[in-house]
Amino acid sequence: MPLAMFASILLSMPWPVAADTAALASRKRSRYSLTILLDPPGTALPRPRIYGPAGRPLVVIDAGHGGHDPGAVSAETGQREKDITLAVAQAIKAELIRSGRVRVALTREDDRFLVLGERSEIAHAIKADLFISIHADSAQPSSTANGATIYTLSEVASDREAQLLAQRENRADIINGVNLGRQRGEVASILLDLAQRESMDASAGFANLLKREATGLIPFRPDFHRMAGFVVLKAPDMPSILLEVGYVTNPDDLERLASDSGKINIARGIRRAVEIHFARKLAER
Ligand SMILES: [Zn+2]
Numbered sequence: 001m002p003l004a005m006f007a008s009i010l011l012s013m014p015w016p017v018a019a020d021t022a023a024l025a026s027r028k029r030s031r032y033s034l035t036i037l038l039d040p041p042g043t044a045l046p047r048p049r050i051y052g053p054a055g056r057p058l059v060v061i062d063a064g065h066g067g068h069d070p071g072a073v074s075a076e077t078g079q080r081e082k083d084i085t086l087a088v089a090q091a092i093k094a095e096l097i098r099s100g101r102v103r104v105a106l107t108r109e110d111d112r113f114l115v116l117g118e119r120s121e122i123a124h125a126i127k128a129d130l131f132i133s134i135h136a137d138s139a140q141p142s143s144t145a146n147g148a149t150i151y152t153l154s155e156v157a158s159d160r161e162a163q164l165l166a167q168r169e170n171r172a173d174i175i176n177g178v179n180l181g182r183q184r185g186e187v188a189s190i191l192l193d194l195a196q197r198e199s200m201d202a203s204a205g206f207a208n209l210l211k212r213e214a215t216g217l218i219p220f221r222p223d224f225h226r227m228a229g230f231v232v233l234k235a236p237d238m239p240s241i242l243l244e245v246g247y248v249t250n251p252d253d254l255e256r257l258a259s260d261s262g263k264i265n266i267a268r269g270i271r272r273a274v275e276i277h278f279a280r281k282l283a284e285r
Helices: 003-011 021-026 081-099 116-125 160-170 180-190 194-214 251-258 260-284
Strands: 058-063 103-106 130-137 148-153 220-228 240-247
Touching: 058 081, 058 116, 081 103, 081 130, 081 240, 081 251, 081 260, 116 130, 130 260, 148 160, 148 194, 160 220, 194 220, 194 240, 194 260, 240 251, 240 260, 251 260
Parallel strands: 058 103, 058 130, 130 240, 148 220
Antiparallel strands: 148 240
C-alpha cells in the first residue's frame, strides 16, 4: 500500500486526528490494527572489520549464503554450504593476515543473511581491491561431479551448467523477496560499462593466476574457469571471482572441506595468488 493511501485512511478515521502521537498511543486500541513495515530510510550497510596493516591492498572474502539461506545441503550428512563457506572464509582470512602483505575483511563473520547486492556493495564501500566469493557446489545425487571451479562474471554463460549454477546462486535473493528480474537487468546493463569490461578481464586474469598457484593445493575441475551472470560479481570497480570450493554432493569433497588441511590448502592457494596479483600491480605502476 502506498504511504499516501495509508495516510489518507488514517485521516478518514472516525475519531479526531490526535494532536500528538502520545495522545494517539493512549487511545484505546481498535480491535483491528494494520502494521506496515517500511525499510528505514538509508539503512546502513554492515561495515566489516578490516584486518592487517594500513596502506596495504584490501581483499574482501565473501562467505556465501548464511542466516535463513543454508545454500546447498548434503542429503547424507546434513552439512550446509553456509557453514562450509564461513569456515573456509575464516581460514583464508587467517592465512592472509599471516602473510602481512594485504588487508582482509569478511562480508560476514557469523551466521547472517546478506542480500547478494549487499555483498559487493560492502566491498565497494570499504574500497576493496579484490573480491572473492566462496561457495560450495551441488550436483545430482548420483553425479560424480567433484573439484573446485572458478567463476567470473559474463553476460553470456560459458555453458549450460554454469548458467544453471548462476541461477541457483542468484536465487538466494528470492529467499529474501528481492526482485531477481530487476537484478538480472542490472547485470545486463552494467556489462555495457567499460569499467566493468576492464574488471571482467582482470577477474579472468586472477582466475588463471589462482588456478596456476593453487594447483596441487586445490583439486580443480578440468574446466576450471567458467563464466555466468552472477549477481554477487557485478561490482564494476574491482576484480571479482566466485570460487566453488567443491561439491557438497561428493563425499570426498565434503571430507576435504570439513578437514583443517583442506581448508588451509584452499587458503594457501588463494594467498599465493593474491600476493602475486598485487605484486604485479605494484610493478605496473
Ligand atoms: Zn552457493
